Each structure stands twice: as C-alpha cells, then as structure tokens.
Amino acid sequence: MTDAAYQHPLMAAYWKQLDTRFPQVEEVFDGCMAEALAVLTREGVDAYLEAGRVIGKLGRGAEPMLVFMEEWPSTAGAVGESALPAVMALIQRMQKSPNGRTIAPFLQTLAPVAKRLQSQELLQGYLDLTLDFMVRTTGSIHGHHTTFPSPGLPEFLAQAPHLLSQLSLAGLRNWVEYGVRNYRSHPERQKDYFGLHSADSRAVLQRERHGTLLADVERKLDLYLRGLWHDHDHLVPYSTAFDQIRKPVPYYDKLGIRVPDVYDDLVLPSPGATHHPLPLAGEGKVVVSGLDRYRAVLAHIVGHRRWSEAQIADNWSPFQRMAVEFFEDCRIETLLVREYPGLRRLFLALHPKPAEDACDPETTSCLRHRLAMLSRALLDPQHGYLDADLNEFVARFNAIMENGESSTREIAGLALSYVAKTRRASDQFARIHFEGTVVDYRDDNRQMWKFIEEGDEEEAFDAKRKIEPGEELHGLPPRHYPEWDYNSQTYRPDWASVYEALHPSGEAADIDRLLAKHSALAKQLKKMLDLLKPQDKVRIRYQEEGSELDLDVALRSLIDFKGGATPDPRINMSHRTSGRDIAVMLLLDLSESLNEKAAGSDQTVLELSQEAVSLLAWAIEKLGDSFAIAGFHSNTRHEVRYLHIKGYGEHWNDEVKARLAAMEAGWSTRMGAAIRHAAHYLGKRAADKKLMLILTDGRPSDVDTSDERLLIEDSRQAVKELDRQGIFPYCISLDPKADEYVADIFGHQYAVIDRVERLPERLPQLFMALTK
Secondary structure (H helix, E strand, C coil), X not given: CCHHHHHCHHHHHHHHHHCCCCHHHHHHHHHHHHHHHHHCXXXXXXXXXXXXXXXXXCCCCHHHHHHHHHHHHHHHHHHCHHHHHHHHHHHHHHHHCCCHXXXXXXXXXXXXXXXXXXXXXXXXXXXXXXXXXXXXXXXXXXXXXXXXXXXXXXXXXXXXXXXXXXXXHHHHHHHHHHHHHHHCCCHHHHHHHHCCCCHHHHHHHHHHCCCEEHHHHHHHHHHHHHHHHCCCCCEEEECCCCCCCCCCCCEEECCEEEEECEECCEEEECCCCCXXXXXXXXXXXXXXXXXXXXXXXXXXXXXXXXXXXXXECCCCCHHXXXXXXXXXXXXXHHHHHHHCCCHHHHHHHHCCCCCCCCCCCCCCECHHHHHXXXXXXXXXXXXXXXXXXXXXXXXXXXXXXXXCCCCHHHHHHHHHHHHHHHCCHHHHCCCECCCCCCCCCCCCCHHHEECCCCCCCCCCCCCCCCCCCCCCCCCCCCEEEEEEECCCCEEEEEEEEEEEEECCCCCHHHHHHHHHHCHHHHHHHHHHHHHXXXXXXXXXXXXXXXXXXXXXXXXXXXXXXXXXXXXXXXXXXXXXXXCCCXXXXXXXXXXXXXXXXXXXXXXXXXXXXXXXXXXXXXXXXXXXXXXXXXXXXXXXXXXXXXXXXXXXXXXXXXXXHHHHHCCCCCCEECHHHHHHHHHHHHCCCCCCEEEEEEEECCCCECCCCCCHHHHHHHHHHHHHHHHHCCEEEEEEECCCCHHHCHHHHHCCCEEECCCHHHHHHXXXXXXXXXXX
C-alpha cells in the first residue's frame, strides 16, 4: 500500500482492521479493497476484513491470506456474501486437522467453483462434500499419535473447477464416492484418481457426464428469454442431489429464477401426433432434450410473471389452494400456446397422462389424481377421459378463455367450484396418490399467494448500497487469469492476479534527447516509412470540421439558408488513407534483469530498450497505425503488475514520452498472465491485423515457481490463445541463450538480437518488416 493510501483515513482504518504485517498483502491491499467495496455491503466488508485477519493468524504464512483477499470478492459476487460463515467454518475444520496445508488450494479454486455453481445452496453442497471427503480420507496408523493428511484432497481441490464444468453436483458426489470407497486405504492410487490421472477416474467421470448442465446452456436460455418473451432475469441453479425426501421445484423470486443445475433428456411415450417436432427414440417414443425442458420451465414461469396476480390465501384450505394452482397453471399455458402454438406439443410431451382408474377413492386420497387428469384434459383436446364432472369443467374453462385472457381471480372461482362439486370424504385420507400427478416443468407457485398475517418465513430482499458515499477508491481491482499446468494438462483457474495502473511520469525531454541522438537513423527510417505509407486517399464527407470545404454540400446549405430553411452545418470534408488497418500492442518486459549492463555497451538493457521503443513509437505514429505500449513485471502470482504507458486513444505526445522516460525495472517475468491481459485490450480493437510485439530479455520465471518449465509452458499456452483470438504474436528476445526456450513458446515467430546495442536500429526495422 502506498504512502498516499495510508493518508486516506478510510483505507488506513481498513488496514488497521485487517491487522497484518505481511508485506505481500500490503502491496495488493488497495486493489483488493477496490474490488471488495464494489461488490460487498458495509457489513460484508467488515466480515471480509475480519475473515482475512483470522486467516492471517492461522500460522500458515501469507499465502492463504493473499488468496482469500484476492478471491473472496468475486466469490461473493457469484453466490452472495452470506456464504462466508460456511466457508470459514470449513477453513477452521481444515486448520484443526492435519489438512491445514490445503487451505490455500481450497481458497484458490473457491471463486471459479462459485462462478460455476452460481448459488449459495449449491456452494453449501460443495462445502459439505469437501468436508466429508476430508474426514473420510484423513488417516492415522493404529498405535501412533500421528494423523496423516488426506492424500487426495489437494488433487481434488485443484480439479474441482474442471470437474464441475463436466458434472452436476450430484455427478461430482458420485464420482467422489467411487474414489473414496475404492482407494481410501491406497494413498498413491487416491492421488491418481482424484488428479484425473487414472483410467478408472476418467471412466467414472464419463459415466457421470449426463444431462444438460445449466452452465453450458445459460447463454442460449438468456437469449431465449430476451428474444421470445421479452423478459430477462438471473438464472440461479439448485441441485436435486441432496434432497432425497422432497425434491426442490423451480420457482422465482426477487433474486432470480431458480432452476435445476442439470436436466437429463427424457424418453417418453409419443402423444400420437402425426408430425411431432421432438426427436424420435424408437417406435412410439420421443426424446425431450434437457434444453427443451429448461425452455418449458422458463416459458411457464414467464407466463406467471406476465399474467398471474397474487391472491389472498389466509381463508383458503390447502386443498383449495392446490386446485387454484392447477387451474391457474392451465390458464397460463393456454395463453402461452396462443402466442407460440408449438409449445403445446412440448407441454403435452412433459405432462403426465394419468389413467382414469389409477386411484381407488375407497382407500386413497384422489384429489391430486383428479386435478392432474383435469390439467391434462385442459391442455389436450384429445384427452379421452369420460368423467362427467371433468368434462363439464373443461367446457367451462374453455368458455371462460374464449372471451380473452381471463384473470387469476376468475379462474380461482372456477377452481373453488370444482373442489366443492367433486369433494369426497376420502380426500382427507393420509394416503395420497402421487403417481402420474407431478408436472415437473411447473414452478411451485409461491408468488401466487399473499398473506394478510405475515409469518416468520418471509424474507427481506432490501439490499443496501455496495459503496457508501466517501468510500470511492482510486485504482482498479485485480483481474484474475488462469495459468496452464503442463503436468496435469489443465488450467489452474484464477491463478494469477494482474494489477494494472497508469505508469508514473518523468521528463518528456529525456525521450526527445534520445530521438535526437538517433536522428541519422530516424532519417533512414523515414525513407522506409514513406514507402510503407498507404497512398490511396478516401474522402470523409459531411464533417463540421475538416481540412477542405465540400463545395456540393456548401452550395446546398447556402441555398437552404437563402430560402429560409435551416442549413446543414456539415460543409467540410477530411481525408484518410486507405489500405492499412493494423492495431499493435508493444508489451515490454520490465523485470530486474533489465538493469544489467548490455554486453559491449556502457548502457543498461533498460536504457537501450527506452531508445528502441521511442524510435518504434515515433515510426508507428508516422505510419498512422493504432498502437499501445505497456510494461509488466511480477512478484509471485499474487502480484503481476501491468503498467499502461500509451493507450490506443493517445497520440505520441509529451505525456506518453514522460511515462516512457520514467520506466524502471524490477521483480520477475510472469509472461503468460501479461500476454493474456494485453490480449484483453488488443482483442477488442477493430482492425484487419492485430500484432502483439513482446520485448523481453529472458525466460519466463517467478520467485514462487521452482519448476522452470512451468511458466514457459504457460506462456506457450497463452500464445496459442492469441492465435485463437486472431492476434499475431512476435517475440523480440535480447537473451543470447533464448534459442533454448523461445521456440517452444513462439514457434517460428521470434527474433533474437544478440547485440543488444543494435536494438534501437533493429526494433523499428523488424516492425516494418512484419507489417508490410
């Protein structure tokens, strides 16, 4: 934290509340607080700082505290800040067990897991699963006091985000159960299984991969809601894995639409339509995909949001309310089918068709059975039921709906009449007929009811402001990027934290002196630039300000003025060159090694880089290409600094020169994270060609990584990601030993400049060769 931050009374109070002396946390504290204040309420910020203080006192070093400070705001943004007590409870259990070292891995993957689960209920299921796994696989040897940590827990936590991208929470539980049951007493095989290295681990994973995950189709469903129904709300998943007695039912409230995290495809008997839109699965069968099941649920809920009105339910019995819900559901679906007739076949495919004689009224309560038959009959004109009361109320329902949309109150009156006419003494029996009565695409209708006398179950949804007046902080919150682990061939999600800032300024005159020093080289470059400049001119007409007067428009405006009409003020035109559309990102390695003297020169590599970048920036400005300059260095994965020197919207002026003049080198080279962040900006440019030049003097490395191949492989993966984004990467290396690794990262897209003193000459020439 900077001295200026200490002078900010609010920041000083927050820092005092955190109560830590870890310098690593101090460096990133202001950025973490900027993100936290944007996401959390005032109470949430206090709980965040208190939890950070507790984690910092666990005696596990700075790593768990750093990870928590960086990851919790995005976790809270995904599942809500009220999930923090459950997370801290699990951390305390880990701390009291031999598994204390897994606290940092657990926190590291918590944010990507939360983003995948998207609800506090699902996150609680994941926490319970993790605790159960830890307890069952933590072992001890009989006769010894030593208790051994779970061998598979670190592997499981590392793979959890990847697993949840493949499985529902129920599938993950089954996969974990298989591993614990079979390898509980085999530590090495346990590591292989939960690290996804063994064949049976992948086989069980494949077996549990079924159904349509909400996370995979959420974008399609959002477009479906917006495009067809002109509605939109946040989709919040829940799991059916942990409720064996009463399965959850879709519903909606002020926080969003709640739907299952996974829907399996259903193979159902065909309703007998001649031209059925659903895929066939053998004679007399149709398949309803998981995506169509989601669509049916959302259509039904949208209908309630559009046409249902809450009714006062204090004086109605549970049976009466159930009947009103069935009738109202049918009214809603009738209106939906009017708007999109194809929905009828989807609803009928999913709606059960109870047999008329399936329930014995002498021994069983048959009210649900009668209502399910009536519901089917109201949707299906070919229902075939013979019951006289049922057919009478079908006719009355259709007569009401023929006059328009009707209303919830009118349909409720019809439902109450049906209950009164068909009531039987056996409806009060404890034994209830449920088979064939559950319409699982319908919500639980909680929004249909309001109560004059409120109970304890009502929730308050009033949310407090996230940032109170006077709490605004300067600076940007960190951006989290994945990192490639070549050992497991998977990404470590949200592994590197990138903090970006505007580079401090120095003296612009220093850069002018460097350009004057290379004036002879600049003259040679100018000749080359003149050849590269596009010669085709394109007129841009109808400009209020321009380089020339557009005579046609000017005369027309004059005629309008003389005639008393309002003249068009856009009487000028300008020109632009056509034929060259390039966006360039120049990414500079600012690691400590740049402070070393270049071989055969009395200048440091940093000073030579300044000269080279100054000449290159001058050349690109002359060509008119869009370009940006940024530098980077890192101090572990928790603090990758990305410094903006020139933005795409800025010209090569004294402000940019002043930043370039203040360039300083320090720390290490976490190249992959910097490349991904630079691509975040370059990828958004509208240009025919996008070029990223990376100027570096050594291999990717950092102080928290002992495996020298790890960051090389991650940088290689980052370069592959650039190719997929349509960005052309090119590395200019100043390391004489770069041939040992640079080809592994960039393939053939690199150049090694052995004589660093020639960098000011070679860098602009390389750029012009790449952009001919």
